[in-house]
Amino acid sequence: MPIAYAPTTVPVVVDDVKCIADKGCTVCVDVCPLDVLRISDLTGKAYMKYDECWYCMPCETDCPTGAVTVNIPYLLR
């Protein structure tokens, strides 16, 4: 049976202008307890790869440049 992808709006949003992952920063990726963030090969910026968020906020709090925003997942809003 083929596997389909269910579209989902992700809670964690990264501002590409502020993000300095392309300079070697991995802070948000490191601190996420659920390990759902990655650095994009395409843009060199951080993004949310897996929609498995506890909206706990270390990624936002620890980001040195204030590039990360954690929103409440839609199902809970």
Added chain:
Amino acid sequence: MDEIKQGLSEIECDVLVIGGGTAGPMAAYKAKRRNPKARVVLLEKANVKRSGAIAMGMDGLNNAVVPGFATPEQYTKEITIANDGICDQAPVYKYASRCFDVIQELDSFGIKFQKTENGDFDVKKVHHLGSYVLPMPNGETVKKALYRQLRREKVLISNRYMATRLLTAKDGRIAGVIAVNTRSAEFLVLRAKTVILCTGAAGRLGLPQSGYLWGTYENATNSGDGYAMAYHAGAGLANIECYQINPLIKDYNGPACAYVAGPFGAYTANSEGNRFIECDYWSGQMMQEFYNELQSGKGPVFLKLNHLHSDTVGQIEAVLHKVERPSRGRFHENRGTNYREKMIEMHISEIGLCSGHSASGVFVDEFARTTVTGLYSAGDMASVPHNYMLGAFTNGAVAGEHAVDFAAEVDVPDYDRDDVVREQERVLAPTQRDDGIPPNQLEYKARRLVNDYLQPPKVTAKMQIGQARLAEVRDDLDNAMVVRDSHELMRALEVSSILDCADMAAYASLFRTESRWGLYHNRVDYPEKNEEDWFCHSILSKRDGRMTAEKRAVEPYLVPIDESERDAYDRQRIRQHA
């Protein structure tokens, strides 16, 4: 990143701590401090910097036994009563006697507790029974401070490795663990003289009302891996039927924070704005009253702050929106709810296994020893009841110190290489399939079944149906699950832990044929407490490959409980049933 690679390496150590949340870092730190020559490894499936239940810190201590405000005897008595008497007091008393030293040590790490204007700990009284609450308005830095101490002591930290199965020697002693890298699927065998399990609660057991798999009360990483590993290694698990269920803000799975807002005058009320909780203790009995009110004509239940002064609410918000679950402010903003104007709707959480607020866990004694030689456990997954964050720190310290001493006396045990081969096969099986069911679907189904059949009120026939349906999911997990990258592999392994915990929850709940601990073990077809047959622990374990359960006597009390004190508690039960 995330592609599945081949690989197997092996390392050796004296003390292996599994889980870098709260108890784990303290265990590793204390082991290393006590014996700087010991090789101490801290294994964590995320990153120790921000992992576990206190990733964003904690807003306060709920059970601080501070000289001048409470005594170890008084605390031990209250915990015993809150657990309907089923309590080995030695570990509770040990905690209560040591925890103030730990508070002072944490303070010296730079972890901030609220101080009075005279620089003393600002202990708060929540009810007339004792003063145990010590607020932490700047508690969000806890993990950073711990991490710094680990670095200074040169504890070996191994991030992104998920332990999957404990290794045991021929004589049954603990021999180490097998772990898999969550970013590459490479294996690591860690041989150890002692292992300390600190992997937290089984918090991803029930499905939250919102339907979002990750919107759990506990940090969603805490999927009960330690409960499952201890079980498969043959350790006894105590009182698994005594679930954890907590009050929370409806849809926002963060605590309702009676301990933060309570000292300021906030309280839990029904829709008429009146208090309704009769119970003196934070317990399953209290949760039963909460549940009854939710279901009643006066439901639902609310957190009431709108009688407080706007400045007071501001003080409460300054804590609640900054520490532990700081996205709470954003949640209320989205909903347009304001503590000042209206009461905030509350609900109860999904079920979980967690001794932090309840009592179910891997059985441990006052030295944090499990029933397997060389295996220790501390924190939310060990059986010391109601131990909260400070209990994780204190019992973690106890475990670390005892384990490092034990390690000095023994050699690294040998293990069976075939165990590793079999475990590699088990772990990698879903990666060998091109087609099948992804882990997230299996998880959703398993947890939906937990809600449908295992959450209280517990009904025998329903739980039996639940067991049969969960067995079908396990069959799918074993034979039809497909995994496409190493991250998904971690999730798949977590589903396996969740299923183990669900099986244990059902089995233990069916074993105890009485009702006890209020809502936690409310068996509708055995509605009464039966002291004659069931004033005992239930101990669940794996024997000859099968789940078994047995009774274990409660150790004689160190701190006697007055008959009248026990009676007072029972009278409240009767009034509630009437």
Added chain:
Amino acid sequence: MSAFESFSDVAEIAENLQSPDASVRRLTVIEIAETASDEAVPHLVAAISDTAPEVRLQAARALGEFDGLSVAQALVRGVTDADRDVASAAAESLAELRDTAADAALLPLVSHQSAFVREAIFRALKELRSAIALGPAISALQDADAAVRVQAVGVIGYLKSNETLPSLISAARDADAQVRLAAVNALSFARNAVAAQAASGALADDAWQVRAAAAETLGRIGETSAAAAVKGALGDTFWQVRQKALQCLGKLKARDAVPAILGILDDPLPSLRKEAAAALGDIGDISAQAPLAAHAADPDPDVRKTVAWALSRLPTV
């Protein structure tokens, strides 16, 4: 692939502080700090003078994880930085200092022209419980800025010395309510009539928060002579003050207040009825027995529980 986090050489990491790219220097600061090694300090100290504000900001944050005189000196530089974010981060980090030797670096700034700096310095000195800061703190009670005066009260309050009572008592009459609040709370350590008298005076304060704090402080001081004044606070317009007054009267075992407290058993607010019952239990006067028993069926469960508890505390006839 290594199984463990590495313990890299700090000097080697620090070479990247020479990078022309400020973002790289900033990330280097983070990396150096994470080593938690004492060798990190000189590099972080240097980074707080970087040309780029974001690097200085990161250094100011990172230094909060280290301690000692050289850290304090660097943070003093940071707290006077023209960039507001750098200065704020340095102020937060200053409050993390625990090494008592650090106060020597802070003292020269107690009269700095910027109120923001003075506030940060006194806040740090408070945490250090610095005895040599006492004189400057007493002088700072006359500071033009109220936030500075609040922190100065903190420095004095943390030292818990009876000799400082006159200064705390005058601060309890400050023009600013926050200063008065801090001062009234800070009087709690004293166990004497002078402190009690000052706190009693604060029961008539314009701000209800100060009045509530005064009642709480009087409970801690424990001078029974204050009971009459606290009894008067049972008629306060704010229930929050009446609540604290009830708690205080219980602690003072104020038998004279029993008739007034009995009246509150019928208050429309359940929190006050509960507190009244608790106070009667604490005081333990037999005259409360019948009135308490009459409230055993109060509609509020907390009141009922507290009434039962209070009755158990009364002497048996």
